[in-house]
Amino acid sequence: MKSGSGRPTGPPVRGRAAVSATAALLVLLLVLCLLSLLIGTGSSSPARAFAYLTGDAAARADPQLRLAVVDVRLPRTLAAVVVGLCLGTAGCLLQAATRNPLAETGLLGVNSGAAFAVVVGLTFFGASSPTALLVWALAGGMAASAVVLLLAASGRAAGSPLRLVLAGSALGATFHGMTSYVLLGTQSTFDVYRYWTIGSLAGVRTSELLPLLPLVAVGLAVALGCARPLAALGLGDDSARSLGHHPGRVRLVVAGAVSLLAGCAVAVAGPIAFLGLLAPYAARAVVGASMSGQLVLSALIAADVMIVADLLARVVIRPWEAPVSVLLAFVGGPLLVWIARSSRLSTAGAAS
Structure with a gap:
């Protein structure tokens, strides 16, 4: 197809x-990875x-420099890439499956389940090391999601978008209340939990x-495998x-x-807000309804x-650090308001 100016438009473009x-x-x-290692x-x-x-x-012989580059900056650079890939892909999948351009990853109870598990680990099992908190958070998030999937898979409307959203919201509210109850009586737990x-x-x-990398690889592979069924949805x-697709099964796999x-x-x-919501929106603005394109661009964005947020977190209040989630909220909040007021909101949902 050509436009009035004679230039091709549509899918090839x-x-x-x-x-x-x-x-x-x-x-x-x-x-950005190079800058993350340097700053x-x-x-x-x-x-x-x-x-x-x-x-x-001479630089390689400096143990303090090795500590800074290899033991501090390299792990958090890899972590930033992994977290970004996970949240961008997960947000894109969720928005496509629910046909809701404002859906985000906390919708399935992952954040609230992880938070409750961390509080339980801190309070009743003495978990205080970063590794222990990571294990508790992962277990809690996965357990909460499993319950949501079981609830969504039952009944006549199994796997429907509304059932997924309602099950996730209900369970999230329940975990939030239980977390608050446990924190009321344990000040020491609250201090650690507040940092996490x-x-x-x-x-x-x-x-x-x-x-965690094998789990991330499995999740990304499943996401790419769902591109064609989601495009059909x-x-x-x-x-x-x-x-030939089964919408309920596709949504449960997603x-x-x-x-x-x-x-x-x-x-x-820890809980990172807005990233899984905004990255898919930006990807749709570039590739339109192409589901595979949305997944790839959402992950990279x-x-x-x-x-970028982690780099800013290191320098905005140097020599201290600002929380990454706070910096993302400063950007994500106004952008979310703009998206909600945008006349393109309905088309964004349709493009999914």
Whole structure:
């Protein structure tokens, strides 16, 4: 198809835009990863860190520089990429499955389940190390999601978007109330929980991150496998059935992938708001209704934004750090208001 000016429009243009955007985002991600290794809150300058990365003998002999680059900055850079990929992909899946452009990963009870599990671990089992909190958060998020999936899979409207949303909201409210009740009587637990719940990448260690990578890989693989069924769901459930898909089953598989990805992200960084909501919206603006394009761009956009937020967290109130989730909220809040008021909101939902 050609426009009045003679230039081609439609899917081929969208496809070229998706390829160009993917390449640009990948290059940007590499640049941001390098900056993340060079910039920190400590006294090690970017020039010294760059010398270490390029193999300078004097820099490699400096144990303080090695600590800053390898033991502090490298793990949190990897964590930012992983968390961004997880939240961007999970948000895109959830918005497509529920046909709700304002859906986000906390909708399935992952955040509230992880928070309750962390409080239980702190209060009754003496869990206080970062590794222990990560395990409790992951277990709680996955358990909450499993309950939501069981509730959504029962009854005549099994797997419907409304049932998923209602089950997740109800369970989330229940966990939130239980968390508040436990925290009322334990000040020491509240002090640790308050630090975890603000959302931060500070203190992440490679040894904690590596065991989660296979789970993340499975979640991403399932997400890509769901691209075609979700594209069919975007035409409506009846059209999807005529194409050989089962909408209820597709949504339950998607919800499982969302739970896995969001659970890993929450376990690493705590609850991170807005990222899983805004990245898919930006991806749809570039690739339109292409589900595979939305998934890839959402993941890359979220990873880039996560690293930028983490970099800003290190420098805005140096020598201290600002919580990543707070910085994302400063940007995400106004953008969410703009999206909600935008006349393109309905088309964004249709594009899913």
